[in-house]
Amino acid sequence: MNKFALIVCTYMRPIALLKLLESVREQSLYPNEIIIVDGSSNNHTEKVIRSNDFNNLTYHRVEEKDRGLTKQRNFGIKKLSADTEIVSFLDDDIVLTNNYFKELIQTYHIKPDAIAVGGYIKNEVVWQALKDGSYAEGKFCIDGWQRNEPLKFKVRKKLGLLPDTRPGIICSFSHGRSVSFLPPNGKVYQVEQFMGGVSSYKTEVFKKVGFSNYFEGYGLYEDVDFCIRLLPLGKLYLNTAAQLNHYHEPSGRPNQYKYGKMVIRNGWYVWRLKNNKPLLKTKFKWYAVSALQTLFRFFNVFNTSKKVEALSDTLGRISGLLGLLINKPRLPHNNP
Structure with missing residues (x-):
């Protein structure tokens, strides 16, 4: 060994x-x-x-x-x-x-x-094995298992913004399905x-x-x-x-404004690191999904108990998106 x-x-x-x-x-x-x-x-x-x-x-x-x-x-x-x-x-x-x-x-x-x-x-996702092979409507299904499909992915499906890769594989416009979508x-x-x-x-x-x-x-x-x-x-x-x-220990984490800003700026950085010459359509999808997820985070101000955190996170994301118009993160020298 x-x-x-x-x-x-x-x-x-x-x-x-x-x-x-x-x-x-x-x-x-x-x-x-x-x-x-x-x-x-x-x-x-x-x-x-x-x-x-x-x-x-x-x-x-x-x-x-x-x-x-x-x-x-x-x-x-x-x-x-x-x-x-x-x-x-x-x-x-x-x-x-x-x-x-x-x-x-x-x-x-x-x-x-x-x-x-x-x-x-x-412990973060509840999965159910499908013994008879039938798939429930509104669920995400893979390899004979199903889990709840998050609302954001349901909305993205209606808008034509679903990931173009399977879970764990990086999407061309980022915002793909993480490994939590593997059963x-x-x-x-x-x-x-x-x-x-x-x-x-x-x-x-x-x-x-x-x-x-x-x-x-x-x-x-x-x-x-x-x-x-x-x-x-x-x-x-x-x-x-x-x-x-x-268990997502709350201590030791940044404040929600900084976190929200990192979601956008660091997310842009890794997207462009993997896709250094994205098509115009791909760029549109990255910004569209980022804006959509910012909107969903704003709704948490009204539908969760942590209203202040949700608002701070939202403002951080808005700041991050606006900041990309003025000052994008610097990529390694081999990326444009």
Whole structure:
């Protein structure tokens, strides 16, 4: 079995991190090393780590210059043992099922051409297996399973704005279906993107690519950026049998205005990184879907209890869209 490591980049979430590490302790296949990279501005996380005993764990608290998701990940990579073959990254608000690492690492043997493998979040979507093969109206169906079709996709269908690719494959105008639209059937799917917070990579790829410093702080869509830059090097897969729960810890997140602005600007960045010469029709669709999703977010001001957050997020998205008319993000030199 490959020697593998776990890197967890954390920020101001000591209790959530402890729950994750306790689930790591129960794994049927345990990491050869665990590296905690803490960007917290206090020592609460360090106290939690020091007061508990976890095998093969090293703790690093970073200074301001190394703080932020992508910077902390690059910091952690530098701390890996030289003979580590695979490195797994997990968000700090995750709890693993007992066989997560066993299923994840086994994927590299099932798919020898894999350079990266993503895990599967099982608690965010309710899926139903279809025993008789019948599909319910208004549901999203794939491989004999169905789930609720979000309202935004129903509206996009009426407007001719549905994704032109299957789940996990990047759409020509972005705004595609994420890997959450792949069913929990135990299959391994080839993909072009997955969540960075439930990911793993062969360490050899870091000799050629690293996590981008363009994505500061919270780093929204940094995982998509990294997956796109990996595609020329080999194949990416998602193993739906490598399951975990994601609890979206509220602490440590940016305010909603900044988040909404990142949705637009970082979303534009990764779209153009993958599609550097989009057709006029493709450009229209990207802006149309971005505007539509901004409108849906505005409706949350009236139909959810978190009205202030929804309004702040909406204003951030509007600011992001208007900002693109004046000052677009700078792409790498090989993109126009």
